[in-house]
Amino acid sequence: MRKVRWFLVVGIALLLANVSGFVGLPKDGSSGSVAQAQETGIESKKIVPFVPTPQEVVEGMLELAQIKKGDVVYDLGSGDGRIVITAAKKYGVKALGFEIDPDLIRESRENIRNEKLENLAEIREQDILTVDLSPASVVTMYLLPSVNLQLRPKVLSQLKPGTRVVSHAFDMGDWKPDKVINVNGRTVYLWVINNKAAQ
Numbered sequence: 001m002r003k004v005r006w007f008l009v010v011g012i013a014l015l016l017a018n019v020s021g022f023v024g025l026p027k028d029g030s031s032g033s034v035a036q037a038q039e040t041g042i043e044s045k046k047i048v049p050f051v052p053t054p055q056e057v058v059e060g061m062l063e064l065a066q067i068k069k070g071d072v073v074y075d076l077g078s079g080d081g082r083i084v085i086t087a088a089k090k091y092g093v094k095a096l097g098f099e100i101d102p103d104l105i106r107e108s109r110e111n112i113r114n115e116k117l118e119n120l121a122e123i124r125e126q127d128i129l130t131v132d133l134s135p136a137s138v139v140t141m142y143l144l145p146s147v148n149l150q151l152r153p154k155v156l157s158q159l160k161p162g163t164r165v166v167s168h169a170f171d172m173g174d175w176k177p178d179k180v181i182n183v184n185g186r187t188v189y190l191w192v193i194n195n196k197a198a199q
C-alpha cells in the first residue's frame with residue numbers, strides 16, 4: 001500500500017513538472033531531440049531572411065525579363081509567393097516558387113488558392129541550392145550577394161540560352177549584367193544566358 005502511494009506521489013509530481021514546463025519536453029508530444037533536429041535543419045538551410053520585394057519592383061522585374069507566352073518562371077526563395085503570383089496572374093505563364101520556410105510555404109500556397117491560380121502557380125518545398133534550374137526560361141531572385149555567387153555556377157551550367165535571370169538588389173560579382181534598371185530606388189539586374197563559353 002505504501003509502495004502504491006509512493007508511485008502516485010512521484011507520478012503526480014512528474015505530471016505537474018511537465019505541465020508547468022520544468023521538464024524540457026515539447027508539449028506537442030514529440031520527442032525533444034527530433035523536434036530540435038527538425039528546427040535546426042530548417043534554420044541551417046534558411047540562408048536568406050524573408051524580406052518581401054515591393055509590388056512595384058516585382059512588376060519591374062517581370063517587365064525587365066520581357067515575359068512572353070510559354071515562359072516558365074522560377075523564383076528562388078519565393079517568400080509569400082508575390083513574384084510567382086504576379087507572373088501567373090499578369091502574364092498567364094507557369095510560375096514555380098522554391099521555399100524552405102514552412103510558414104511561408106503555407107502562406108504562399110494559400111495566396112495562390114485565393115487568387116485561383118493553382119493551374120499556373122506552384123510552390124515547392126525545396127532548398128534553392130538543390131533546384132534543377134534547367135526547365136526555367138526566367139529565373140528571379142532576391143537573395144544575398146554571397147548566395148547569388150553560390151548559385152552562379154548552376155545558373156551558367158543549367159540554364160538554356162535565352163533564359164533571363166533577374167535579381168533584385170544584388171549582382172553576380174564579375175559577371176556583367178546585360179541591363180540594370182532602377183525601380184523606386186531599388187536596383188534590378190538582368191542577365192541573358194547566351195554564349196556560355198564567354199561567361
Ligand SMILES: C[S@@+](CC[C@H](N)C(=O)[O-])C[C@H]1O[C@@H](n2cnc3c(N)ncnc32)[C@H](O)[C@@H]1O
Pocket residue numbers: 045046047048049050051052053075076077078079080081082083098099100101104126127128129141142143168
Ligand atoms: C529576401 S526573401 C525574397 C522573397 C521573394 N522572392 C520576394 O522577392 O518577395 C528570400 C526568401 O528566401 C527564402 N530562403 C532562404 N533560404 C532558402 C533556401 N535555402 N531554400 C529556399 N528558400 C530559402 C526565405 O525564407 C525567404 O522567403
